[in-house]
Amino acid sequence: MQRSERDNPREKKKESNKNCIFVVRNWISSIMVDPRQILAGFLTVTMFVMLAHMIRRDHFSSHSEVRMTPFPMTSYEGSKFEEQNSVSVDSSGLWRDDASELKPCWTKPSLEEGELSDGYVTFSLTDGPEYHVSQIADAVVVAKSLGATLVIPDIRGSKLGDKRDFDDVYDAEKFISSLDGVVRVVRQPPTKISTKKLAVVKVPNRVTKEHIVENIEPVFREKGNIRLATYFPSVNMRKSKAISELDSVACMGMFGSLELQPEVRGVVDSMVERLRTLSRKSDGRFVAVDLRVDVLEKKGCKDKAGSGSKSCYNAGEVATFLRKLGFGKDTTIYLTQSRWDSSLDALKELFPKTYTKEGIMPMDKKDQFLNPEAPTLEEVVDFHICSESDVFVPAISGLFYANAAGRRISTGKTQILVPADISASSASPDKYLSHYVTKQNHLAYSCYCS
Numbered sequence: 001m002q003r004s005e006r007d008n009p010r011e012k013k014k015e016s017n018k019n020c021i022f023v024v025r026n027w028i029s030s031i032m033v034d035p036r037q038i039l040a041g042f043l044t045v046t047m048f049v050m051l052a053h054m055i056r057r058d059h060f061s062s063h064s065e066v067r068m069t070p071f072p073m074t075s076y077e078g079s080k081f082e083e084q085n086s087v088s089v090d091s092s093g094l095w096r097d098d099a100s101e102l103k104p105c106w107t108k109p110s111l112e113e114g115e116l117s118d119g120y121v122t123f124s125l126t127d128g129p130e131y132h133v134s135q136i137a138d139a140v141v142v143a144k145s146l147g148a149t150l151v152i153p154d155i156r157g158s159k160l161g162d163k164r165d166f167d168d169v170y171d172a173e174k175f176i177s178s179l180d181g182v183v184r185v186v187r188q189p190p191t192k193i194s195t196k197k198l199a200v201v202k203v204p205n206r207v208t209k210e211h212i213v214e215n216i217e218p219v220f221r222e223k224g225n226i227r228l229a230t231y232f233p234s235v236n237m238r239k240s241k242a243i244s245e246l247d248s249v250a251c252m253g254m255f256g257s258l259e260l261q262p263e264v265r266g267v268v269d270s271m272v273e274r275l276r277t278l279s280r281k282s283d284g285r286f287v288a289v290d291l292r293v294d295v296l297e298k299k300g301c302k303d304k305a306g307s308g309s310k311s312c313y314n315a316g317e318v319a320t321f322l323r324k325l326g327f328g329k330d331t332t333i334y335l336t337q338s339r340w341d342s343s344l345d346a347l348k349e350l351f352p353k354t355y356t357k358e359g360i361m362p363m364d365k366k367d368q369f370l371n372p373e374a375p376t377l378e379e380v381v382d383f384h385i386c387s388e389s390d391v392f393v394p395a396i397s398g399l400f401y402a403n404a405a406g407r408r409i410s411t412g413k414t415q416i417l418v419p420a421d422i423s424a425s426s427a428s429p430d431k432y433l434s435h436y437v438t439k440q441n442h443l444a445y446s447c448y449c450s
Contacts, residue, residue: 094326094429095285095390098412102448104256106248109144109182117147119220120189122198123228125155125166128376129383130400133254133407135230138207140183140253141246142228145212146220149184152176155376162374169380171259178257182249189225198227205232209246237402237436240446251447255410260384264377267365268384274360275385278353279332286332288389289318290382290404293341295396312396313419316346321419322393323350325429334360334389336382338370357381391415394434405436409444 121143125132132155143150152172155164166172176185189195201216220226240247260268276284291313301312313321322331333354337344340356348354357378361369369377383400386392387407392415394401405416416434436442 095282096415099414100450101412102410102450104251104447105243105449106251106447108252109245109248116184117220118224119146119148120151120186120193120225121146121148121220121228122151122189122195122225123153123230125153127158128379128400130398130403131230131232133258133403134205134232134399136258137250137253138203138205138230139228140179140257141207141250142203142212142216143183144249145209145246146217148220148226149186150179151189152185152187157374157376157379159373159375162376164374164376167261169261169264169376171261174259175257178252182252193225195227198225199223200227200229203228203230205230206236206250209244232399235397235399235402237406237443239441239443243446247446254406255444255447260380264380267362267369268381268388270362271357271360271381272385272388275332275334275355275389278355278360281330282332285390286334287322287327287391287393288334288336288386289393289395290336290386290400291315291318291344291347291395292337293343296343299396309420311398314346314395315344317421318393318395318419319347319350321422321432324422324424324426325417325432326426327351334385336386338372338375338378387411388413391417393417393419395419402436402442405434406442406444409436409442410448 121139123135123139125135135153139150139153142148152166152175155166155169156162157164166175172187179185199219199222201219203216204211207216216226243251259265275286279286296312296314299312301310301314322333329351330353331351333347333351335344335347335354335356337356339358344354357370358366361381369381371377383404386400386404388411390413392404392408392413394404394416408414408416414433414437416437417429417432418434420432436444
């Protein structure tokens with residue numbers, strides 16, 4: 001029987017080939033994509049790769065202060081530094097280890113019964129921690145000289161209504177025990193003494209025995225109790241030629257009696273630790289700069305009678321100074337300015353890891369410590385961070401610089417770099433060390449010995 005055409009093997013093969021071709025064409029059609037889709041996919045993948053890279057960078061670290069608005073490019077002399085062309089400086093000149101620990105030179109005077117009187121000396125700590133240090137020293141000297149009992153002071157800030165108990169900032173028990181055997185200290189005067197009716201006596205900072213005998217003792221003998229008001233004719237931190245008994249008392253008051261109470265100490269420690277965490281690329285070391293915009297605006301930062309030096313330096317000038325000394329862009333910088341101000345952008349441009357208290361203070365402490373109407377606590381934080389940083393740069397001259405330098409010298413932290421206008425493209429940090437250190441002419445060198 002004759003086979004039909006459909007049963008012919010050759011015809012079956014042709015039909016099978018047609019079916020295969022049809023399937024292949026459909027498969028090719030299904031996988032072909034619009035070139036624009038390929039480009040879009042490539043860009044999407046690239047975007048995710050870039051995002052992953054940015055997340056790993058330091059300024060997106062969980063410890064960083066993030067600013068959501070871009071910084072305007074502020075123009076100032078020397079603002080454009082290419083990192084690859086930055087000056088090569090021996091890092092040991094920038095980050096020095098602490099100097100050998102100094103030991104107290106003073107001797108603790110004894111309290112003789114014959115020296116005691118029935119009178120009381122009261123006073124307040126005012127303005128800020130840099131003043132507190134000197135006010136304590138003067139009050140202890142006066143009380144010791146008069147044989148009077150010293151009443152623990154209250155604290156009155158620079159703004160009206162900023163009034164605190166001593167215990168809110170400092171350790172009262174430490175204060176009392178440190179002066180035990182030197183002067184009598186009480187928390188409150190007897191109720192029979194009205195603090196509102198006390199005779200007020202003005203006391204110059206670094207008060208002398210002669211001044212006490214001539215101007216303070218007569219009032220004390222007449223009134224029985226007095227209230228001191230320290231004033232500062234000038235910033236006088238000169239080293240004493242010879243240390244007397246009253247100098248020893250002043251040293252104890254200035255360097256041995258004031259310690260922060262535990263809560264405030266904890267906030268300072270946590271902020272220092274955070275700054276060290278942010279400074280991984282410099283082995284945990286950071287720079288503290290005393291730079292407050294409101295003070296700069298008041299001072300004006302003019303040249304000192306053509307000497308080439310100024311009483312203060314703005315953010316751009318500090319940035320240029322630090323870069324010419326060899327500090328790199330990864331240097332972590334702490335500013336005493338409370339909150340960010342646009343005038344600081346020039347510093348952030350060269351040193352992106354620049355922070356204010358607002359950026360690194362623990363969140364649960366900000367309401368308590370960052371109150372613009374009661375700034376005492378934040379001023380205390382600034383003073384102690386500047387006293388404990390690896391490098392201190394006083395952009396503003398004055399008592400803050402002088403007393404922070406004293407605390408640093410007493411703990412061996414002598415890397416204090418004073419800003420200046422550097423005409424050359426680079427300079428050695430050693431040339432800009434504070435004269436308090438290079439000449440050892442600070443009062444601290446009278447109180448401490450090697």
